[in-house]
Amino acid sequence: MAASVDASPAAAPRTPQQPQKPRTLADLIGKAMTPLCRKRGFASVDIVAAWPEIVGPRYGERVQPDRLIWSRRKDADGEDIAEPATLLVHTDGPTAMMLSHETGQIIERINAFFGWAAVGRIKIAQKPVMPRPKSRPRPPRPLTGEERARLDRQVEGVEDDRLREALRKLGERVIARGDAGKRS
Structure with missing residues:
Protein backbone atom coordinates (compact mmCIF):
# COMPACT_ATOMS: atom_id res chain seq x y z
CA MET A 1 0.00 0.00 0.00
CA ALA A 2 1.23 3.43 -0.82
CA ALA A 3 1.38 6.08 1.86
CA SER A 4 -0.95 9.00 1.27
CA VAL A 5 0.58 12.43 0.95
CA ASP A 6 -1.21 15.39 2.49
CA ALA A 7 -1.23 18.11 -0.15
CA SER A 8 -3.26 20.63 1.83
CA PRO A 9 -1.88 24.19 1.96
CA ALA A 10 -1.80 24.11 5.76
CA ALA A 11 0.62 21.20 5.73
CA ALA A 12 2.95 22.78 3.17
CA PRO A 13 5.92 24.57 4.73
CA ARG A 14 6.11 28.31 4.21
CA THR A 15 8.76 29.30 1.74
CA PRO A 16 10.88 32.44 2.30
CA GLN A 17 9.23 34.13 -0.70
CA GLN A 18 5.74 34.06 0.87
CA PRO A 19 4.98 37.36 2.63
CA GLN A 20 3.73 37.36 6.20
CA LYS A 21 0.42 38.91 7.13
CA PRO A 22 0.84 42.52 8.28
CA ARG A 23 0.86 42.98 12.06
CA THR A 24 0.16 46.06 14.12
CA LEU A 25 2.99 47.93 15.76
CA ALA A 26 1.38 47.37 19.17
CA ASP A 27 1.60 43.59 18.67
CA LEU A 28 5.29 43.80 17.79
CA LYS A 127 16.42 56.24 43.58
CA PRO A 128 16.26 58.80 40.80
CA VAL A 129 13.27 58.44 38.49
CA MET A 130 13.72 58.47 34.74
CA PRO A 131 11.51 61.25 33.39
CA ARG A 132 8.86 60.25 30.86
CA PRO A 133 9.03 62.09 27.56
CA LYS A 134 6.34 64.75 27.50
CA SER A 135 4.21 65.19 24.43
CA ARG A 136 3.39 68.76 23.61
CA PRO A 137 -0.13 69.45 22.42
CA ARG A 138 -0.40 71.10 19.05
CA PRO A 139 -1.40 74.75 19.24
CA PRO A 140 -4.98 75.36 18.10
CA ARG A 141 -5.39 76.68 14.60
CA PRO A 142 -6.62 80.26 14.17
CA LEU A 143 -10.34 80.63 13.52
CA THR A 144 -11.64 81.90 10.21
CA GLY A 145 -13.57 85.16 10.11
CA GLU A 146 -16.84 83.26 9.61
CA GLU A 147 -16.17 80.98 12.59
CA ARG A 148 -15.29 83.94 14.81
CA ALA A 149 -18.44 85.83 13.77
CA ARG A 150 -20.64 82.78 14.44
CA LEU A 151 -19.03 82.36 17.88
CA ASP A 152 -19.54 86.04 18.72
CA ARG A 153 -23.24 85.74 17.80
CA GLN A 154 -23.59 82.70 20.07
CA VAL A 155 -22.15 84.43 23.17
CA GLU A 156 -23.50 87.96 22.62
CA GLY A 157 -26.56 87.32 24.82
CA VAL A 158 -24.42 86.59 27.89
CA GLU A 159 -24.56 89.64 30.17
CA ASP A 160 -21.61 88.87 32.47
CA ASP A 161 -18.39 90.05 30.75
CA ARG A 162 -16.11 87.49 32.43
CA LEU A 163 -18.46 84.61 31.65
CA ARG A 164 -18.87 85.76 28.02
CA GLU A 165 -15.07 85.95 27.59
CA ALA A 166 -14.60 82.50 29.17
CA LEU A 167 -17.25 81.02 26.88
CA ARG A 168 -15.63 82.71 23.87
CA LYS A 169 -12.21 81.18 24.75
CA LEU A 170 -13.78 77.77 25.27
CA GLY A 171 -15.65 78.06 21.97
CA GLU A 172 -12.46 79.00 20.13
CA ARG A 173 -10.68 75.90 21.39
CA VAL A 174 -13.61 73.61 20.66
CA ILE A 175 -13.99 74.93 17.12
CA ALA A 176 -10.22 74.84 16.47
CA ARG A 177 -9.96 71.25 17.70
CA GLY A 178 -13.09 70.13 15.86
CA ASP A 179 -11.15 69.46 12.66
CA ALA A 180 -7.77 68.63 14.23
CA GLY A 181 -7.80 65.21 12.57
CA LYS A 182 -8.42 66.75 9.13
CA ARG A 183 -5.33 68.97 9.01
CA SER A 184 -1.91 67.56 8.34
Missing part, protein backbone atom coordinates in the same frame (compact mmCIF):
# COMPACT_ATOMS: atom_id res chain seq x y z
CA ILE A 29 6.24 46.17 20.63
CA GLY A 30 4.10 44.34 23.17
CA LYS A 31 5.75 41.06 22.31
CA ALA A 32 9.19 42.63 22.59
CA MET A 33 8.46 44.33 25.92
CA THR A 34 6.57 41.49 27.61
CA PRO A 35 9.67 39.30 28.25
CA LEU A 36 11.44 42.27 29.83
CA CYS A 37 8.44 42.99 32.03
CA ARG A 38 8.10 39.31 33.01
CA LYS A 39 11.75 39.30 34.07
CA ARG A 40 10.82 42.12 36.48
CA GLY A 41 7.80 40.19 37.82
CA PHE A 42 5.13 41.92 35.75
CA ALA A 43 2.80 39.64 33.78
CA SER A 44 2.68 42.16 30.96
CA VAL A 45 3.63 45.69 30.03
CA ASP A 46 0.14 46.98 30.91
CA ILE A 47 0.84 48.24 34.44
CA VAL A 48 4.02 50.00 33.35
CA ALA A 49 2.25 51.68 30.43
CA ALA A 50 -0.82 52.64 32.50
CA TRP A 51 1.13 53.71 35.60
CA PRO A 52 0.33 57.46 35.37
CA GLU A 53 -3.39 56.69 35.03
CA ILE A 54 -3.32 54.22 37.92
CA VAL A 55 -1.55 56.41 40.48
CA GLY A 56 -2.75 59.79 39.26
CA PRO A 57 -0.94 63.03 38.44
CA ARG A 58 0.72 63.43 41.85
CA TYR A 59 2.80 60.26 41.50
CA GLY A 60 2.60 59.47 37.78
CA GLU A 61 5.81 61.30 36.92
CA ARG A 62 7.60 61.04 40.27
CA VAL A 63 7.21 57.34 41.14
CA GLN A 64 8.31 54.49 38.90
CA PRO A 65 7.29 50.82 39.26
CA ASP A 66 10.39 48.64 39.33
CA ARG A 67 9.27 45.05 39.88
CA LEU A 68 6.70 42.77 41.47
CA ILE A 69 8.14 40.39 44.05
CA TRP A 70 6.03 37.25 44.39
CA SER A 71 6.47 35.19 47.56
CA ARG A 72 6.97 31.47 47.04
CA ARG A 73 5.17 29.62 49.80
CA LYS A 74 3.72 26.15 49.69
CA ASP A 75 1.03 24.57 51.82
CA ALA A 76 1.32 21.18 53.57
CA ASP A 77 0.47 19.35 50.33
CA GLY A 78 3.25 21.10 48.40
CA GLU A 79 0.81 23.28 46.44
CA ASP A 80 1.69 26.91 45.77
CA ILE A 81 -0.15 29.41 47.96
CA ALA A 82 -1.29 32.43 45.97
CA GLU A 83 -0.39 35.51 47.96
CA PRO A 84 -0.37 39.13 46.86
CA ALA A 85 2.95 40.43 45.58
CA THR A 86 5.11 43.26 46.87
CA LEU A 87 5.49 46.08 44.38
CA LEU A 88 8.92 47.69 44.47
CA VAL A 89 8.83 51.32 43.32
CA HIS A 90 11.48 53.99 43.29
CA THR A 91 11.21 57.70 43.81
CA ASP A 92 13.00 60.65 45.40
CA GLY A 93 13.11 61.28 49.16
CA PRO A 94 10.30 63.83 49.62
CA THR A 95 7.95 61.90 47.34
CA ALA A 96 8.77 58.66 49.20
CA MET A 97 7.58 60.24 52.44
CA MET A 98 4.29 61.41 50.86
CA LEU A 99 3.79 58.07 49.11
CA SER A 100 4.32 56.11 52.33
CA HIS A 101 1.21 57.76 53.77
CA GLU A 102 -0.91 56.86 50.74
CA THR A 103 0.21 53.30 49.97
CA GLY A 104 -3.19 51.89 50.96
CA GLN A 105 -4.96 53.96 48.31
CA ILE A 106 -2.31 53.18 45.69
CA ILE A 107 -2.62 49.44 46.40
CA GLU A 108 -6.41 49.69 45.97
CA ARG A 109 -5.97 51.45 42.60
CA ILE A 110 -3.44 48.89 41.38
CA ASN A 111 -5.65 45.98 42.43
CA ALA A 112 -8.65 47.61 40.75
CA PHE A 113 -6.55 47.86 37.60
CA PHE A 114 -5.64 44.16 37.77
CA GLY A 115 -9.14 43.12 38.82
CA TRP A 116 -7.90 41.05 41.77
CA ALA A 117 -5.72 41.46 44.87
CA ALA A 118 -2.41 41.21 43.02
CA VAL A 119 -0.46 43.63 45.24
CA GLY A 120 -0.50 43.45 49.02
CA ARG A 121 2.35 45.79 49.85
CA ILE A 122 4.47 48.54 48.32
CA LYS A 123 8.16 48.77 49.07
CA ILE A 124 9.68 52.17 48.37
CA ALA A 125 13.30 52.59 47.29
CA GLN A 126 14.83 56.04 47.03
Whole structure:
Protein backbone atom coordinates (compact mmCIF):
# COMPACT_ATOMS: atom_id res chain seq x y z
CA MET A 1 0.00 0.00 0.00
CA ALA A 2 1.23 3.43 -0.82
CA ALA A 3 1.38 6.08 1.86
CA SER A 4 -0.95 9.00 1.27
CA VAL A 5 0.58 12.43 0.95
CA ASP A 6 -1.21 15.39 2.49
CA ALA A 7 -1.23 18.11 -0.15
CA SER A 8 -3.26 20.63 1.83
CA PRO A 9 -1.88 24.19 1.96
CA ALA A 10 -1.80 24.11 5.76
CA ALA A 11 0.62 21.20 5.73
CA ALA A 12 2.95 22.78 3.17
CA PRO A 13 5.92 24.57 4.73
CA ARG A 14 6.11 28.31 4.21
CA THR A 15 8.76 29.30 1.74
CA PRO A 16 10.88 32.44 2.30
CA GLN A 17 9.23 34.13 -0.70
CA GLN A 18 5.74 34.06 0.87
CA PRO A 19 4.98 37.36 2.63
CA GLN A 20 3.73 37.36 6.20
CA LYS A 21 0.42 38.91 7.13
CA PRO A 22 0.84 42.52 8.28
CA ARG A 23 0.86 42.98 12.06
CA THR A 24 0.16 46.06 14.12
CA LEU A 25 2.99 47.93 15.76
CA ALA A 26 1.38 47.37 19.17
CA ASP A 27 1.60 43.59 18.67
CA LEU A 28 5.29 43.80 17.79
CA ILE A 29 6.24 46.17 20.63
CA GLY A 30 4.10 44.34 23.17
CA LYS A 31 5.75 41.06 22.31
CA ALA A 32 9.19 42.63 22.59
CA MET A 33 8.46 44.33 25.92
CA THR A 34 6.57 41.49 27.61
CA PRO A 35 9.67 39.30 28.25
CA LEU A 36 11.44 42.27 29.83
CA CYS A 37 8.44 42.99 32.03
CA ARG A 38 8.10 39.31 33.01
CA LYS A 39 11.75 39.30 34.07
CA ARG A 40 10.82 42.12 36.48
CA GLY A 41 7.80 40.19 37.82
CA PHE A 42 5.13 41.92 35.75
CA ALA A 43 2.80 39.64 33.78
CA SER A 44 2.68 42.16 30.96
CA VAL A 45 3.63 45.69 30.03
CA ASP A 46 0.14 46.98 30.91
CA ILE A 47 0.84 48.24 34.44
CA VAL A 48 4.02 50.00 33.35
CA ALA A 49 2.25 51.68 30.43
CA ALA A 50 -0.82 52.64 32.50
CA TRP A 51 1.13 53.71 35.60
CA PRO A 52 0.33 57.46 35.37
CA GLU A 53 -3.39 56.69 35.03
CA ILE A 54 -3.32 54.22 37.92
CA VAL A 55 -1.55 56.41 40.48
CA GLY A 56 -2.75 59.79 39.26
CA PRO A 57 -0.94 63.03 38.44
CA ARG A 58 0.72 63.43 41.85
CA TYR A 59 2.80 60.26 41.50
CA GLY A 60 2.60 59.47 37.78
CA GLU A 61 5.81 61.30 36.92
CA ARG A 62 7.60 61.04 40.27
CA VAL A 63 7.21 57.34 41.14
CA GLN A 64 8.31 54.49 38.90
CA PRO A 65 7.29 50.82 39.26
CA ASP A 66 10.39 48.64 39.33
CA ARG A 67 9.27 45.05 39.88
CA LEU A 68 6.70 42.77 41.47
CA ILE A 69 8.14 40.39 44.05
CA TRP A 70 6.03 37.25 44.39
CA SER A 71 6.47 35.19 47.56
CA ARG A 72 6.97 31.47 47.04
CA ARG A 73 5.17 29.62 49.80
CA LYS A 74 3.72 26.15 49.69
CA ASP A 75 1.03 24.57 51.82
CA ALA A 76 1.32 21.18 53.57
CA ASP A 77 0.47 19.35 50.33
CA GLY A 78 3.25 21.10 48.40
CA GLU A 79 0.81 23.28 46.44
CA ASP A 80 1.69 26.91 45.77
CA ILE A 81 -0.15 29.41 47.96
CA ALA A 82 -1.29 32.43 45.97
CA GLU A 83 -0.39 35.51 47.96
CA PRO A 84 -0.37 39.13 46.86
CA ALA A 85 2.95 40.43 45.58
CA THR A 86 5.11 43.26 46.87
CA LEU A 87 5.49 46.08 44.38
CA LEU A 88 8.92 47.69 44.47
CA VAL A 89 8.83 51.32 43.32
CA HIS A 90 11.48 53.99 43.29
CA THR A 91 11.21 57.70 43.81
CA ASP A 92 13.00 60.65 45.40
CA GLY A 93 13.11 61.28 49.16
CA PRO A 94 10.30 63.83 49.62
CA THR A 95 7.95 61.90 47.34
CA ALA A 96 8.77 58.66 49.20
CA MET A 97 7.58 60.24 52.44
CA MET A 98 4.29 61.41 50.86
CA LEU A 99 3.79 58.07 49.11
CA SER A 100 4.32 56.11 52.33
CA HIS A 101 1.21 57.76 53.77
CA GLU A 102 -0.91 56.86 50.74
CA THR A 103 0.21 53.30 49.97
CA GLY A 104 -3.19 51.89 50.96
CA GLN A 105 -4.96 53.96 48.31
CA ILE A 106 -2.31 53.18 45.69
CA ILE A 107 -2.62 49.44 46.40
CA GLU A 108 -6.41 49.69 45.97
CA ARG A 109 -5.97 51.45 42.60
CA ILE A 110 -3.44 48.89 41.38
CA ASN A 111 -5.65 45.98 42.43
CA ALA A 112 -8.65 47.61 40.75
CA PHE A 113 -6.55 47.86 37.60
CA PHE A 114 -5.64 44.16 37.77
CA GLY A 115 -9.14 43.12 38.82
CA TRP A 116 -7.90 41.05 41.77
CA ALA A 117 -5.72 41.46 44.87
CA ALA A 118 -2.41 41.21 43.02
CA VAL A 119 -0.46 43.63 45.24
CA GLY A 120 -0.50 43.45 49.02
CA ARG A 121 2.35 45.79 49.85
CA ILE A 122 4.47 48.54 48.32
CA LYS A 123 8.16 48.77 49.07
CA ILE A 124 9.68 52.17 48.37
CA ALA A 125 13.30 52.59 47.29
CA GLN A 126 14.83 56.04 47.03
CA LYS A 127 16.42 56.24 43.58
CA PRO A 128 16.26 58.80 40.80
CA VAL A 129 13.27 58.44 38.49
CA MET A 130 13.72 58.47 34.74
CA PRO A 131 11.51 61.25 33.39
CA ARG A 132 8.86 60.25 30.86
CA PRO A 133 9.03 62.09 27.56
CA LYS A 134 6.34 64.75 27.50
CA SER A 135 4.21 65.19 24.43
CA ARG A 136 3.39 68.76 23.61
CA PRO A 137 -0.13 69.45 22.42
CA ARG A 138 -0.40 71.10 19.05
CA PRO A 139 -1.40 74.75 19.24
CA PRO A 140 -4.98 75.36 18.10
CA ARG A 141 -5.39 76.68 14.60
CA PRO A 142 -6.62 80.26 14.17
CA LEU A 143 -10.34 80.63 13.52
CA THR A 144 -11.64 81.90 10.21
CA GLY A 145 -13.57 85.16 10.11
CA GLU A 146 -16.84 83.26 9.61
CA GLU A 147 -16.17 80.98 12.59
CA ARG A 148 -15.29 83.94 14.81
CA ALA A 149 -18.44 85.83 13.77
CA ARG A 150 -20.64 82.78 14.44
CA LEU A 151 -19.03 82.36 17.88
CA ASP A 152 -19.54 86.04 18.72
CA ARG A 153 -23.24 85.74 17.80
CA GLN A 154 -23.59 82.70 20.07
CA VAL A 155 -22.15 84.43 23.17
CA GLU A 156 -23.50 87.96 22.62
CA GLY A 157 -26.56 87.32 24.82
CA VAL A 158 -24.42 86.59 27.89
CA GLU A 159 -24.56 89.64 30.17
CA ASP A 160 -21.61 88.87 32.47
CA ASP A 161 -18.39 90.05 30.75
CA ARG A 162 -16.11 87.49 32.43
CA LEU A 163 -18.46 84.61 31.65
CA ARG A 164 -18.87 85.76 28.02
CA GLU A 165 -15.07 85.95 27.59
CA ALA A 166 -14.60 82.50 29.17
CA LEU A 167 -17.25 81.02 26.88
CA ARG A 168 -15.63 82.71 23.87
CA LYS A 169 -12.21 81.18 24.75
CA LEU A 170 -13.78 77.77 25.27
CA GLY A 171 -15.65 78.06 21.97
CA GLU A 172 -12.46 79.00 20.13
CA ARG A 173 -10.68 75.90 21.39
CA VAL A 174 -13.61 73.61 20.66
CA ILE A 175 -13.99 74.93 17.12
CA ALA A 176 -10.22 74.84 16.47
CA ARG A 177 -9.96 71.25 17.70
CA GLY A 178 -13.09 70.13 15.86
CA ASP A 179 -11.15 69.46 12.66
CA ALA A 180 -7.77 68.63 14.23
CA GLY A 181 -7.80 65.21 12.57
CA LYS A 182 -8.42 66.75 9.13
CA ARG A 183 -5.33 68.97 9.01
CA SER A 184 -1.91 67.56 8.34
